[in-house]
Amino acid sequence: xxxxxxxxxxxxxxxxxxxxxxxxxxxxxxxxxxxxxxxxxxxxxxxxxxxxxxxxxxxxxxxxxxxxxxxxxxxxxxxxxxxxxxxxxxxxxxxxxxxxxxxxxxxxxxxxxxxxxxxxxxxxxxxxxxxxxxxxxxxxxxxxxxxxxxxxxxxxxxxxxxxxxxxxxxxxxxxxxxxxxxxxxxxxxxxxxxxxxxxxxxxxxxxxxxxxxxxxxxxxxxxxxxxxxxxxxxxxxxxxxxxxxxxxxxxxxxxxxxxxxxxxxxxxxxxxxxxxxxxxxxxxxxxxxxxxxxxxxxxxxxxxxxxxxxxxxxxxxxxxxxxxxxxxxxxxxxxxxxxxxxxxxxxxxxxxxxxxxxxxxxxxxxxxxxxxxxxxxxxxxxxxxxxxxxxxxxxxxxxxxxxxxxxxxxxxxxxxxxxxxxxxxxxxxxxxxxxxxxxxxxxxxxxxxxxxxxxxxxxxxxxxxxxxxxxxxxxxxxxxxxxxxxxxx
Numbered sequence: 001x002x003x004x005x006x007x008x009x010x011x012x013x014x015x016x017x018x019x020x021x022x023x024x025x026x027x028x029x030x031x032x033x034x035x036x037x038x039x040x041x042x043x044x045x046x047x048x049x050x051x052x053x054x055x056x057x058x059x060x061x062x063x064x065x066x067x068x069x070x071x072x073x074x075x076x077x078x079x080x081x082x083x084x085x086x087x088x089x090x091x092x093x094x095x096x097x098x099x100x101x102x103x104x105x106x107x108x109x110x111x112x113x114x115x116x117x118x119x120x121x122x123x124x125x126x127x128x129x130x131x132x133x134x135x136x137x138x139x140x141x142x143x144x145x146x147x148x149x150x151x152x153x154x155x156x157x158x159x160x161x162x163x164x165x166x167x168x169x170x171x172x173x174x175x176x177x178x179x180x181x182x183x184x185x186x187x188x189x190x191x192x193x194x195x196x197x198x199x200x201x202x203x204x205x206x207x208x209x210x211x212x213x214x215x216x217x218x219x220x221x222x223x224x225x226x227x228x229x230x231x232x233x234x235x236x237x238x239x240x241x242x243x244x245x246x247x248x249x250x251x252x253x254x255x256x257x258x259x260x261x262x263x264x265x266x267x268x269x270x271x272x273x274x275x276x277x278x279x280x281x282x283x284x285x286x287x288x289x290x291x292x293x294x295x296x297x298x299x300x301x302x303x304x305x306x307x308x309x310x311x312x313x314x315x316x317x318x319x320x321x322x323x324x325x326x327x328x329x330x331x332x333x334x335x336x337x338x339x340x341x342x343x344x345x346x347x348x349x350x351x352x353x354x355x356x357x358x359x360x361x362x363x364x365x366x367x368x369x370x371x372x373x374x375x376x377x378x379x380x381x382x383x384x385x386x387x388x389x390x391x392x393x394x395x396x397x398x399x400x401x402x403x404x405x406x407x408x409x410x411x412x413x414x415x416x417x418x419x420x421x422x423x424x425x426x427x428x429x430x431x432x433x434x435x436x437x438x439x440x441x442x443x444x445x446x447x448x449x450x451x452x453x454x455x456x457x458x459x460x461x462x463x464x465x466x467x468x469x470x471x472x473x474x475x476x477x478x479x480x481x482x483x484x485x486x487x488x489x
Contacts, residue, residue: 007057008142009033010135015040015047028053039138043131044124050135052142088147095144102137109133162202162301163220164290165209169233170217170282182206185287193294198350199343200309201294201301217286219293221300227293229258231282235266242277259292259467260444296467299340307336310349314356321356329363341372345459345470346386347379369456373473380476387447387470393484396447396472397437399458400488403430407454407461420457430489431465437487447472449483 011028013021025035033053041050109130113123164182186204193199212218218228231237232253240254240263248254253266272279280288294301315322326335338359339349349355355375362374376383388394399407406426413421438446445468450458452473459471477483 006054009053011051012048041131041134042127044128092147099140106133159223160205163205165207165218167212167216169215171208180283185283189287189291197343197348221297227289231285232266233282235268236272237264237266237280237285238277240265298343302340304332307332310352314353317353321360334368393482395484395486396449398449398485398488411454411457433489441486
């Protein structure tokens with residue numbers, strides 16, 4: 001059961017007017033309020049019942065915009081100065097101190113009321129003060145009850161899945177009113193991934209993070225940082241290799257691109273305005289990082305709600321497939337694994353009904369990794385379409401016979417023990433050689449050829465160290481595909 005926030009209201013009724021008290025209780029009940037507690041207080045004009053009512057707090061109205069992206073409130077400097085930073089333990093201690101002080105104050109007022117030295121007018125004022133202080137004491141007690149309740153701790157169990165933290169200098173990039181902002185960029189990326197991969201990324205929470213350095217941003221998944229970089233408002237990012245003959249200026253900022261590892265320069269917009277090269281604004285740079293993380297960390301992002309939506313689409317189109325596959329042959333976890341594995345390698349799952357038809361066709365496969373390879377073979381034309389440039393041979397790097405033999409041994413070990421065991425030094429050597437060959441050939445995307453049986457394992461090994469790599473099986477290449485081998489590792 002989900003914990004709800006409560007709201008409270010205090011109403012008074014004369015002790016002797018039972019009908020008025022009854023009307024108050026009935027009216028509040030009809031309005032949806034429950035009686036939380038009541039006690040007698042002495043006020044001007046007699047004794048009254050102070051009745052405390054409570055009801056669940058109504059949810060705030062959600063707009064369509066909330067379904068696109070959630071924005072946490074950004075506090076200004078004054079709000080940060082006055083924002084409470086007390087822990088529940090410290091708040092509890094503080095409330096206990098205030099309750100003690102309040103009781104002492106009430107006792108002092110009562111003592112004064114028993115003193116005959118006060119005039120009738122002064123006692124009336126004291127009675128009013130006593131009533132106010134009793135109400136305040138009740139409020140403090142309610143606050144303490146709420147604070148010490150175990151239910152209060154459940155609110156801290158939730159965690160935003162996908163968060164982009166921005167330093168103070170970058171906040172204006174997410175404000176809707178600006179011409180170019182992260183909100184529209186997020187929608188554009190979500191649409192592009194939906195169109196190209198059939199993959200819908202979830203809501204993004206934008207927040208400001210005080211610990212970030214100037215112009216920094218980071219991306220968190222389930223509270224863990226997975227990406228961090230800097231952008232510079234008023235400048236554009238250009239890859240250094242595209243700036244032939246450009247002489248670095250004093251205001252230019254040199255950095256390394258975290259995705260490709262290449263050198264980049266942040267150049268003033270006015271200076272770079274006439275450059276005929278690819279340029280990235282700060283918003284586009286953050287959006288590019290968002291898209292990169294969305295694909296690289298898809299296994300952490302794609303959840304069972306998304307899997308259920310895919311299942312619903314297939315169910316509406318062909319219920320036979322769902323009845324035949326799920327859950328007897330394949331569980332939700334296995335479907336999630338197959339979808340995330342394909343998306344991770346930029347293979348589209350947009351035609352989800354056809355994909356489930358292939359799963360049904362190959363349902364005799366015991367291993368889900370073998371099933372993925374069979375599905376890829378069925379989608380080989382789509383895969384090649386994404387990596388082959390018209391009129392050009394496909395430039396590839398091949399595995400040497402020695403490396404293939406070594407990987408086969410690791411694959412057999414993985415089948416027996418469930419773990420891929422590879423020597424770190426060997427993998428590092430292969431990665432360096434692959435990067436060197438790609439740099440010499442001027443490749444933006446590395447295509448590595450591997451045998452069908454070890455293709456997926458090969459990708460998992462190298463994708464940890466090389467962001468722009470694709471691993472293709474020999475069997476996925478058609479007869480008419482012209483390849484150019486630039487080297488082997």
